[in-house]
Amino acid sequence: MIDSPFSQGKSILHSLDPRVKILVVSLYSFLTAVEKRPVVLLYASFLPVILFFLSRLRIREVVKRMLPVNGFVLLLWLFLPFSFPGEKIFTLGPLVATREGILYCLILTWKSNLIFLTTLLLLSTSPIFHLVHALHHLRLPSRLVQLFYFTYRYIPVVHREYTRLSQAAKIRGFQPGNNLHTYRSTGYLVGMLILRAYERSQRIYQAMLARGFQGTFWTLHHFQWRKADSLAGVIFFLYFLGLCYLKWL
Amino acid sequence: MNIPVIELAGISIAFPGRGKVLSDLDFSLYAGEKVGIKGTNGSGKTTLLHVMMGLIKPDAGVIKIFGRERKEEKDFREVRRHIGLLFQDSDDQLFSPTVEEDIAFGPLNLRKSREEVRRIVEEMCTLLGIENLRDRFSHTLSHGEKRLVALATILAMEPRVLLLDEPTTALDEKTTRRIEELLVSQKQLTYCIVSHDMNFLGKVSEKLYILEKGRLEG
Structure with missing residues (x-):
């Protein structure tokens, strides 16, 4: 994507x-x-x-x-x-x-x-990660840089989740129209996406902790x-x- | 007497909406042991592994790792240097832009020198046969490739103990076999694998438990 x-x-x-x-x-x-x-x-x-x-x-x-x-x-x-x-x-x-x-x-x-x-x-x-590393080197707050980077990294994942959800709706005969059912279902879908993104962010953070992350991103390529x-x-x-x-x- | 590397005693934990997931659970893992834990979906397998890593705090019970009791986040920092946990969903585990940098993430956190990290990356790529993926973007990998890379990122920390959470779920036979071979060939490895794949567990573990109703049965 x-x-x-x-x-x-x-x-x-x-x-x-x-x-x-x-x-x-x-x-x-x-x-x-x-x-x-x-x-x-x-x-x-x-x-x-x-x-x-x-x-x-x-x-x-x-x-x-x-x-x-x-x-x-x-x-x-x-x-x-x-x-x-x-x-x-x-x-x-x-x-x-x-x-x-x-x-x-x-x-x-x-x-x-x-x-x-x-x-x-x-x-x-x-490439995006050169920019991210550069931002780190320019002493931008590392939270901002991480926010930027993770947004980039996980957009495809969230997009894939969105595709899965909307396909799941389609195969059960969902057809968007101008009616309450459509609005409600779309709301559910968006809500579910936010929920999943939140839960995923927790898991990613845990995965980072599990590999010894202590708040600083070290970079391999200088x-x-x-x-x-x-x-x-x-x-x-x-x-x-x-x-x-x-x-x- | 040999002290277990991981020892859990009387671990209980409940989640809102899910009730008691682990109840008064005991478990020990000794150095060199290869343990498999089988459990159905939602039986608390992942929770159990996360408790060992200090990612989830149990409501009750004692966690002893490498012979010392671990209670707070601070205590678990050392634990995480020496225990590698493979997550169920590799997308959660691979967050660096390239495969190479993902493998380097852990060793760099351990403040190893860049030369050493490069050597480790090299070794891991060879060990798992993923040399061709080194410069690929993590999110463009296939499911099986991601799993192999995730395993490499864990092994790169040179852990004393491996915890694997459903390592073969949704993998094709070839990749499953590759992971099997790797685990069996590393004689010195200590690990604990949770899975519902009996076939796989039978091949890679010497001791098997079943997680049921929040407790482990031999």
């Missing part, structure tokens, strides 16, 4: 230390999210474009992953152009679309795509910080310096 085809490649981007990637994504997302001026956003747009070429991913696949995000963005377009005071562009019944509203929407669309694209290109090119990572770090740093310069000077 979960596959991560992007993480399998062999580009420069794939071999970059995940710690660098996480830091770059965080910094970039923050700086871009609080920016409004097109000039700065134009400069910010260079990063994902360059990353895309470095990643050697297929444009089709990348665009496919961008679609869901833009679904949300589309929702914004339904409301925001009409909710800003300013110069009138066109009217739709009682609603007035303003120049300010449309510009705001444009900037928002631009920003969210930049942030998402950068995150996608940097993070999905690392990252090797290479010269290339330092170099990449310097390049990213200079890039961000430029971004900050444009932003505040």
